[in-house]
Amino acid sequence: xxxxxxxxxxxxxxxxxxxxxxxxxxxxxxxxxxxxxxxxxxxxxxxxxxxxxxxxxxxxxxxxxxxxxxxxxxxxxxxxxxxxxxxxxxxxxxxxxxxxxxxxxxxxxxxxxxxxxxxxxxxxxxxxxxxxxxxxxxxxxxxxxxxxxxxxxxxxxxxxxxxxxxxxxxxxxxxxxxxxxxxxxxxxxxxxxxxxxxxxxxxxxxxxxxxxxxxxxxxxxxxxxxxxxxxxxxxxxxxxxxxxxxxxxxxxxxxxxxxxxxxxxxxxxxxxxxxxxxxxxxxxxxxxxxxxxxxxxxxxx
Amino acid sequence: xxxxxxxxxxxxxxxxxxxxxxxxxxxxxxxxxxxxxxxxxxxxxxxxxxxxxxxxxxxxxxxxxxxxxxxxxxxxxxxxxxxxxxxxxxxxxxxxxxxxxxxxxxxxxxxxxxxxxxxxxxxxxxxxxxxxxxxxxxxxxxxxxxxxxxxxxxxxxxxxxxxxxxxxxxxxxxxxxxxxxxxxxxxxxxxxxxxxxxxxxxxxxxxxxxxxxxxxxxxxxxxxxxxxxxxxxxxxxxxxxxxxxxxxxxxxxxxxxxxxxxxxxxxxxx
Numbered sequence: 348x349x350x351x352x353x354x355x356x357x358x359x360x361x362x363x364x365x366x367x368x369x370x371x372x373x374x375x376x377x378x379x380x381x382x383x384x385x386x387x388x389x390x391x392x393x394x395x396x397x398x399x400x401x402x403x404x405x406x407x408x409x410x411x412x413x414x415x416x417x418x419x420x421x422x423x424x425x426x427x428x429x430x431x432x433x434x435x436x437x438x439x440x441x442x443x444x445x446x447x448x449x450x451x452x453x454x455x456x457x458x459x460x461x462x463x464x465x466x467x468x469x470x471x472x473x474x475x476x477x478x479x480x481x482x483x484x485x486x487x488x489x490x491x492x493x494x495x496x497x498x499x500x501x502x503x504x505x506x507x508x509x510x511x512x513x514x515x516x517x518x519x520x521x522x523x524x525x526x527x528x529x530x531x532x533x534x535x536x537x538x539x540x541x542x543x544x545x546x547x548x549x550x551x552x553x554x555x556x557x558x559x560x561x562x563x564x565x566x567x568x569x570x571x572x573x574x575x576x577x578x579x580x581x582x583x584x585x586x587x588x589x590x591x592x593x594x595x596x597x598x599x600x601x602x603x604x605x606x607x608x609x610x611x612x613x614x615x616x617x618x619x620x621x622x623x624x625x626x627x628x629x630x631x632x633x634x635x636x637x638x639x640x641x642x643x644x645x646x647x648x
Numbered sequence: 649x650x651x652x653x654x655x656x657x658x659x660x661x662x663x664x665x666x667x668x669x670x671x672x673x674x675x676x677x678x679x680x681x682x683x684x685x686x687x688x689x690x691x692x693x694x695x696x697x698x699x700x701x702x703x704x705x706x707x708x709x710x711x712x713x714x715x716x717x718x719x720x721x722x723x724x725x726x727x728x729x730x731x732x733x734x735x736x737x738x739x740x741x742x743x744x745x746x747x748x749x750x751x752x753x754x755x756x757x758x759x760x761x762x763x764x765x766x767x768x769x770x771x772x773x774x775x776x777x778x779x780x781x782x783x784x785x786x787x788x789x790x791x792x793x794x795x796x797x798x799x800x801x802x803x804x805x806x807x808x809x810x811x812x813x814x815x816x817x818x819x820x821x822x823x824x825x826x827x828x829x830x831x832x833x834x835x836x837x838x839x840x841x842x843x844x845x846x847x848x849x850x851x852x853x854x855x856x857x858x859x860x861x862x863x864x865x866x867x868x869x870x871x872x873x874x875x876x877x878x879x880x881x882x883x884x885x886x887x888x889x890x891x892x893x894x895x896x897x898x899x900x901x902x903x904x905x906x907x908x909x910x911x912x913x914x915x916x917x918x
Contacts, residue, residue, distance in 0.1 A: 375743050378735030382755065385732055389792040390758060393769025400772065448670060451663060463667050465905050466674040472853040472897055475870060479890055480677040483684060483882055486692065490680060493694035520673065581762030583856040588877070598764045598856075605771065605860065615772075618765040629760035633753065 394622065400615035413616040426595040427620070433511065433586075433594070434579035437518035441526035441575055442568070444519070449530035450560070454539065467524045474521050478588035481517045482508065509591035517585050526575045529632070533567015534560070570635045577628030581621055597621055678894055684887035692882050703888035711889045714872035719896075720783070721868060722852035725790035726844040729798035732791075733843065737799060738832075741806035759796045766793070767860040774861060781863025789861055790851040797850055798843035805839025842908045845900050853897060869893055 404412045417423050448467075452460050470477055484491050487504040495501050507513060537560060545555050561568070586596035597617055604614045685703055687696035740752060758766070770789055771780075779785030809832065817827035855870040862871050873893070876886050 375739055375745055378739045379751070382732045382736040383751075385788075385792070386754060386757075386795075389770070389788055390761070390766070393766060393773050394761065395769075396772045397765060397769040444670070447666060451667065459664070459667055462671060465901075466671045468901055468905075469674045469677060472849045473894075475853070475855050475873065476681070476890060476894060477677055479873075479877070479882070480680045483680050483692070483887070484676075486882065488692050488694065490694055497695075520677065523674075577760075581764060583764045587874075598762070601764055601768060602859070605768065609771075611772070614768055618762070618768045621762045622765040625762045625765075626760050633760075 397615050397618055397622070400611045401619040403612050405612075413612050414620075417616050417620065422595075423600075423617075426597055426600055429594050430580055430597045433514050433518060433596075434576055434582075436511075436515045437522055437579050438526070438572055438576045440515060440519040441522050442572060445523055445526040445530055445571075446568075448523075449527045450534055452527065453531045453534035467527060470521045471524055474582055474584040475588070477517055477521045478585045481513060482588060485513060509589070509594075511594060514586065514589055514594060517589055518579050518582060521582065521585060522575050522579050525578050526571050529571035529574055529636075530564070530567055533564040533570070536567070537563040566635055570632045573628045573635070574632040577625040577632070581625045678898070681887045681890045682894065684882075684884055685891040687884045687887075690883055690885070692884075703884045704892070707885050707889050711869070711872065711892070714867050714869040715892065717783075717866055718852050718869040718893075721786055721790055722848040724783075724787045725794055725851040726798070726847035728787060728791040729795050729847050730840060730844060733795065733798045733802050734833075734836075734840065737803045737806050738828075741803060741809075742811065755799055756796045758793050763793060763856040767857040770857065771860045780861060781865050783866050786858060786861055786866055786868070789857050790854055791847075793854065793857060794847040794850045797846040801839040801842040801846070802836065803839075805836035808839075809835050838908055842904060845904045845908070849897050849900050849904075852900075853893065 401413055402409045402411070404410045448463060452464060483489055485507040486492070487506065487508075489508075491507065492501075492504040496504065541559050541563065542555050545559055550558070581598060583598035583602065586594070586599050587602065590596050590599055598621065601614050601617045601621075604610050604617070684692070686699045686701065687693065687703075688698040688700045689696070736755070740748065740755075767789075774780040774785055777785075779788070813835070814827050814832050817831045818824065822830065853870060854868075855874065858868050859871050859874065862868060869889070870893075873886070873889055876883075876889065880886065
């Protein structure tokens with residue numbers, strides 16, 4: 348029984364525990380109802396409709412044929428492989444770039460740490476802007492090529508824009524916060540005394556990293572990788588602007604299949620595949636983050 | 649002794665260069681488009697023929713209606729979130745009951761669902777509800793994707809709050825409702841404000857879901873930008889529109905970080 352219920356004066360004389368239980372139940376259920384209803388209508392129902400469409404195979408029949416067709420079609424397999432490759436490469440990039448950043452944010456309280464933390468919020472709200480900026484930088488007549496031509500580094504503009512490297516870099520920039528935050532929380536969970544002890548005993552910086560930091564933050568690393576990869580797979584705005592013929596992406600494919608007369612079962616199957624990947628990996632992250640409280644909330648309090 | 653000092657100095661330099669270049673890359677995203685918005689002409693030219701403020705004046709007629717829609721959407725999504733989240737997180741923070749963890753995870757689930765999948769699902773649902781190309785249809789779609797960004801700071805605020813404060817108010821004769829409005833609500837204020845600002849930023853810039861659900865009657869700024877890029881490519885006028893969007897977002901972000909502080913930014917991204 349919660350404190351609030353017991354403190355209610357009118358309840359003290361009430362000896363019918365059933366009324367009391369009903370009242371407590373109502374007190375919990377009523378404030379939650381609008382939120383739950385909203386989630387059911389605008390989150391659960393759309394996803395279920397999606398699943399339903401993906402199982403429709405025509406003539407009112409249901410089956411898994413759409414999914415079979417998905418994995419049998421060479422074109423869609425190529426799209427899936429390309430999406431997963433770019434997402435995976437960007438995740439690897441973020442892990443390598445983000446780990447030192449996360450370490451610094453976890454251990455230092457300097458103005459530089461605050462600045463980094465603030466700057467990391469820039470890509471958070473706009474995958475679209477990241478894509479625009481890359482485009483403006485790398486177009487044949489863009490900033491970078493103009494500077495290179497002006498400095499006579501090259502004679503003719505380099506075609507940098509529509510390449511896999513650019514896509515990976517753009518995904519990497521956008522996804523960096525989603526890697527740094529879980530990693531920082533994981534590193535905060537490692538006692539700094541362990542590092543200091545190893546240092547005192549003569550370990551080099553590299554040894555401290557390899558023997559203490561990495562093993563102790565391994566769960567957080569796995570979590571960060573899963574989360575980051577799950578998000579990367581579903582990014583839509585960046586590949587919409589920056590992808591090219593040799594680099595098809597699932598989200599872009601979904602979008603264009605709804606433009607000129609919707610092919611529902613096709614689009615729904617692709618969306619469901621994406622959903623399973625992202626939701627599955629995020630769920631795994633939540634599950635990994637659960638047992639150690641310090642990992643999920645960060646050790647700041 | 650001096651070698652240790654040199655080592656420490658070197659360490660600082662390495663950290664400074666590394667983090668400095670990271671910050672430079674992140675700020676470049678913003679600065680490149682911002683700089684370009686002052687270039688003269690209608691195509692991309694570098695170095696520019698001259699610098700001008702005209703691009704901002706040229707876009708006002710077409711861009712500002714779209715900007716208005718986006719501003720309103722961001723605010724309304726935040727308000728919907730607030731109204732739904734405050735009672736729900738009060739209950740989640742104060743009571744322990746069966747299925748609480750599950751409910752908590754359910755409320756955070758919009759972050760685990762790809763925006764594009766949700767967008768397609770809503771596209772299937774909205775014609776039946778008559779919500780396609782309506783302002784409230786877009787608002788509800790934005791509210792559901794930004795809800796976790798509201799829920800986390802508000803829940804954190806309720807967890808920080810000492811329940812005995814409200815109980816004291818009740819003991820002194822305040823009714824349940826009165827104690828909530830006069831004692832609890834002001835104390836969770838910073839958390840609610842953080843949630844509102846975060847919801848606004850995300851809703852204001854949201855693109856993936858909106859592009860499936862928008863229509864000519866409600867054209868938000870992010871979609872307007874994409875249409876411009878699709879038709880004319882990158883122009884100084886386009887860059888000016890992007891700069892306006894970014895400046896609004898930056899202003900809100902600045903308020904968020906400076907005024908509200910770090911406590912409620914914990915776990916913005918999980």
